Amino acid sequence: MIIKTDLIIVFDLDDTLYKEIDFLKSAFKDIADFLSKKTNKTAKLILAEMILAYQEKKNVFETVIFKNNIQGVVVNDLIKRYRNHKPNIYLTDSNKMLLDNIKQSVYKTGLITDGRCIQQQHKIEALGLNDYFDDIVISEAFGSEKPNINNFKYFVEKYGSHYKYVYVGDNTSKDFEAPNKLGWTSICLLDNGVNIHPQSFNTLPYKKPTFKIRSLTEIRDLLF
Structure with a gap:
């Protein structure tokens, strides 16, 4: 068993701690609620149109604006709403x-997220994560995004190289290269079929x- 003062564990956010499809x-x-006020369609119907366009890999916002002949709204307006809305998402x-x-079991906890x-x-x-993490690195504020090694070195430089570091993520194109180079243990949560990437x-x-x-709960068996 790794004692508390030995371990610093860092998580990814999207498709690791919750499913990004829910966001x-x-x-x-x-957006459907917003657009329903500009058409004679219900928000439920517009939402169904958007989900179908997404499943068909179309430009969702362009499609819904064109299909409903919505005036005074452009794609960038909907992109802003997408990015800035307060999401209804939760931790299991x-x-x-x-x-x-x-x-309660490790020395420090961290979060690294791009966006x-x-x-x-x-x-x-929305997920109530501020209480769980000692350090949160958001790429826009930090100035670089994964797989830039600096996003991970932040923790080593702050806490020291004598601790054991673990990183938990899901994105095989960018999540594991940097922690591997630093000698961290890297753990991949496998896609259950709904991951964005x-x-x-x-x-x-x-x-x-x-x-x-296959489940984050398996971390207990790996580390403790």
């Missing part, structure tokens, strides 16, 4: 219990995670 659906609902009970356990500050902060607030393990060895898990 997308929340944003689409907010099992993930809450895990984070509670980890917070715009407002959008990512709204997610963090597809996973591929047909990649160079230094980009592959140390471990793969």
Whole structure:
């Protein structure tokens, strides 16, 4: 068992601590409510049109504006609403219990997330994550995004290299390269079929995670 003062564990946010598709659906609902006031269609019907366009890999906002002949609204207006809305997303009970356990069991906890500050902060607030993490690195504020090694070195430079570091993420294209180079243990949460970004393990060895898990609860068995 790794004692508390030995371990610093850092998480990714999107598609790791919650499913990013839930943020997308929340944003689409907010936009559908907004657009329904400018058409004779219900928000429910507009939402269905948006989800269908997304599934068909179309430009969702362009499609819904054109299909409903909406005047006075452009794609950038909807992009802003998407990014800035306050999402209706939540942690699962099992993930809450895990984070509670980890917070009590390890020396420090961290979060590294790529994205715009407002959008990512709204997610963090909606999920109630501020109480779980000692340090939160958001790429826009930090000045670089994964796989830039500096986003990870931040923790080593702050706390020292004598601790054991673990990183938990999901994106095989950018999540594991930097922590692997730093000698961290890297853990990949496998896609359950709804991830925004597809996973591929047909990649160079230094980009592959140390471990793969199907549920975050498996972290307990790996580390404690």
